[in-house]
Amino acid sequence: MSLTLVLGGARSGKSAHAEQLVERLAPPWSYLATAQAWDDEMVERIALHRSRRGEGWQTLDAPHDLAGALVALPPGRPVLVDCLTLWLTNRMLADADVTAESAALAEALASRDGPTVAVSSEVGLSIVPDNALARRFRDAQGRLNQMIAARADAVVFMVAGLPMRVKG
Secondary structure (H helix, E strand, O other): OEEEEEEEOOOOOHHHHHHHHHHOOOOOEEEEEOOOOOOHHHHHHHHHHHHHOOOOEEEEEOOOOHHHHHHHOOOOOOEEEEOHHHHHHHHHHOOOOHHHHHHHHHHHHHOOOOEEEEEEEOOOOOOOOOOHHHHHHHHHHHHHHHHHHHHOOEEEEEEOOEEEEEEO
């Protein structure tokens, strides 16, 4: 139906903006969460995100099989995927074939029968990372963002809480 990609840096307002986009649609809404609570800081971040969401949201944890979770959603249901960056991190740490899984995820996002908003971080705007793993991650994230943006109906880039429409 429609795919919107919301990009931006850390604390740029990506998630809040994406939630607002989905909440413009009729509930119920699905929230596919990719974060894993590995430490106290992540527990707090997850709690903050949950506290912003009111009634009408159904949260589903999908830290690894995000494409499968998308396919399993009821047809027509608006969904927010937050976020592709944490999903990619999870898959890289699991030594997955991120090229194949990214392609499968892009297909699942683009072929959904329902409005979809996906959040992802733009990680390539800073200095070149000083280690090979971080460089591989930056490159894989850039390729994933390009793949999703090419299939998206709309792309929004968040800067200081302000949405800038890049596509659509």
